[in-house]
Amino acid sequence: MKEELKKMLLGFPMLTEEEMQLILDSSDVRAYKKGSMLLREGEVAKNCYSVLKGMVREYVVVDGEEKTTNFYTEGQPVNAFTSATSQTSSKVNWVCSERCVLAVGTESLEEEMCRLIPKLEGIIRKEVERYTGETQDELAFFMTSTPEQRYLRLIEKRPDLYHRAPQHQIASYLGITPESLSRIRKRIFSKKAVN
Amino acid sequence: MKEELKKMLLGFPMLTEEEMQLILDSSDVRAYKKGSMLLREGEVAKNCYSVLKGMVREYVVVDGEEKTTNFYTEGQPVNAFTSATSQTSSKVNWVCSERCVLAVGTESLEEEMCRLIPKLEGIIRKEVERYTGETQDELAFFMTSTPEQRYLRLIEKRPDLYHRAPQHQIASYLGITPESLSRIRKRIFSKKAVN
Numbered sequence: 001m002k003e004e005l006k007k008m009l010l011g012f013p014m015l016t017e018e019e020m021q022l023i024l025d026s027s028d029v030r031a032y033k034k035g036s037m038l039l040r041e042g043e044v045a046k047n048c049y050s051v052l053k054g055m056v057r058e059y060v061v062v063d064g065e066e067k068t069t070n071f072y073t074e075g076q077p078v079n080a081f082t083s084a085t086s087q088t089s090s091k092v093n094w095v096c097s098e099r100c101v102l103a104v105g106t107e108s109l110e111e112e113m114c115r116l117i118p119k120l121e122g123i124i125r126k127e128v129e130r131y132t133g134e135t136q137d138e139l140a141f142f143m144t145s146t147p148e149q150r151y152l153r154l155i156e157k158r159p160d161l162y163h164r165a166p167q168h169q170i171a172s173y174l175g176i177t178p179e180s181l182s183r184i185r186k187r188i189f190s191k192k193a194v195n
Numbered sequence: 196m197k198e199e200l201k202k203m204l205l206g207f208p209m210l211t212e213e214e215m216q217l218i219l220d221s222s223d224v225r226a227y228k229k230g231s232m233l234l235r236e237g238e239v240a241k242n243c244y245s246v247l248k249g250m251v252r253e254y255v256v257v258d259g260e261e262k263t264t265n266f267y268t269e270g271q272p273v274n275a276f277t278s279a280t281s282q283t284s285s286k287v288n289w290v291c292s293e294r295c296v297l298a299v300g301t302e303s304l305e306e307e308m309c310r311l312i313p314k315l316e317g318i319i320r321k322e323v324e325r326y327t328g329e330t331q332d333e334l335a336f337f338m339t340s341t342p343e344q345r346y347l348r349l350i351e352k353r354p355d356l357y358h359r360a361p362q363h364q365i366a367s368y369l370g371i372t373p374e375s376l377s378r379i380r381k382r383i384f385s386k387k388a389v390n
Contacts, residue, residue, distance in 0.1 A: 060339045067339040081328030085321065092335060125320060126280065132327040133276030139334045140287060143370055144255045144262040175338055 001029045001101050004052035008075065008103075012123060019117050026113060028104045038078070038094040038102075045083040045090050047104050051076050054100030055164055058092050059172075068173040071097075071161055077131060078102075097165065147176045148184050196224045196296050199247035203270065203298075207318060214312050221308060223299045233273070233289040233297075240278040240285050242299050246271050249295030250359055253287050254367075263368040266292075266356055272326060273297075292360065342371045343379050 002024050009020050029052065032038070038056065039045055049056065051072050058070035058078075069092060072078045083090040084107075114121045142150070151174055155162060161170065171181040197219050204215050224247065227233070233251065234240055244251065246267050253265035253273075264287060267273045278285040279302075309316045337345070346369055350357060356365065366376040 058335075060335060062339050069335040069338050080331070081324050082332055083328075085324050085328060091332065121316075125323075128320075128323055128327060129276050129280050132323060132330065133278075133280060135327060135330045135334060136275070137277055137286065139330060139337065140253075140255060140264040142334065142337060143264050143368075144257050173338075 001031060001052075002027065004101055005029055005050075005103055008050070008052065014119065014123065015117075019119075022116055023113065023120075026109070026116070028109065030102060030104055032096045032100040032102060034096055034099050036096040036100070038096065039080065039083075039090055039092070041091060041093050042089045043083075044087050045080040047106055048080075048084065049078040049094075049105065050103040051078060052101040052103055054096060054098040054102075056094050056100060056102075057097040057165070057169065058094055060092055066169075066172070068165075068169045071158075071165060071169075071173065073158075073160065073164070077127070079131075097169075142175070147174055147180060148188070150174045151181070151184050152188070196226060196247075197222065199296055200224055200245075200298055203245070203247065209314065209318065210312075214314075217311055218308065218315075221304070221311070223304065225297060225299055227291045227295040227297060229291055229294050231291040231295070233291065234275065234278075234285055234287070236286060236288050237284045238278075239282050240275040242301055243275075243279065244273040244289075244300065245298040246273065247296040247298055249291060249293040249297075251289050251295060251297075252292040252360070252364065253289055255287055261364075261367070263360075263364045266353075266360060266364075266368065268353075268355065268359070272322070274326075292364075337370070342369055342375060343383070345369045346376070346379050347383070 005027055006020070006024060009015060009023060015023070032054070038047070038049065041061065049072075051074055053074060056072040056078050057068055058072070059066045059068045061067075078094060080090050080092060082088060110124070114124070141153070145153070154170070154174065165173075167181060168178045171178040174181065176184075200222055201215070201219060204210060204218060210218070227249070233242070233244065236256065244267075246269055248269060251267040251273050252263055253267070254261045254263045256262075273289060275285050275287060277283060305319070309319070336348070340348070349365070349369065360368075362376060363373045366373040369376065371379075
């Protein structure tokens, strides 16, 4: 299972062969069944994850209804910073919505790795900054876009989601009802048919 | 003007007197007139800021209309991670919507400071993680809340904004029209009057 982690590490050319092997040896890679809960609302997030294979869905329960707030797929980190860093109850749930292979991270593992490979500190920092930028961009986009614009961006940037997640979860992720999603799709399809 | 920075640094008790003085001496604190543009859409973000006094508004122009995506006030960092770290065009604008006193940060200043005070590296990292958590929470909340819930949260968490920003900017920040904001306020007011 560590093959997937190795593939991901190849994306960091600043790591030597030895360093990569050290990470592979120390890392904790696990397989999860579809439906496994990684974090429940109210718990403190002890682990973070990196998706090597599969998909993790993040959701919040509002008035008894699941609202999807994220889909994490191959290459993405799954991290609840507020809960993990300030040891507070998580507001979100994480469920494996496919069979998953995940690298499991803990604070102590990260510290140990950074002690063994000091340059990891800088690499992790850059990754956190990149992730923070993406989250900022997502927020600004969500605040200023129409549901149709969100749909168009989703099929452009993450076309795989469309085949991996059921429609009602996609709709919820876009902040609309399944009926609205269906109307948007029809409208776009008929525009394309005209052009 | 560095008095405000000193006050902020007192929030980090792990810094010694000498380290605090070193930061104060090396820091770049500037005053800005109301209306000063700190970043324009399309530019690469070279600086980040820390608001010591005043308010910076972040907005995106959509179909000729300014949509407010953030208000940064005292104690908050103003940072466009994607633009700054990957040297790409910023999607947002930053304007001083009040007279401001800001600590101006650049990558080289940060590197120099971390060289002088190595523990700063860890402090900055924790701050970035805290900020990332807040941005994640904001995004999940915005995706799953009604405009009324967003309004209630705003007056609970950031009551000062209500007096510092014009209504149309507040409305835009909540993702609604000024008319909807006015209706929400009336509804809440009449509920309170009944109870």
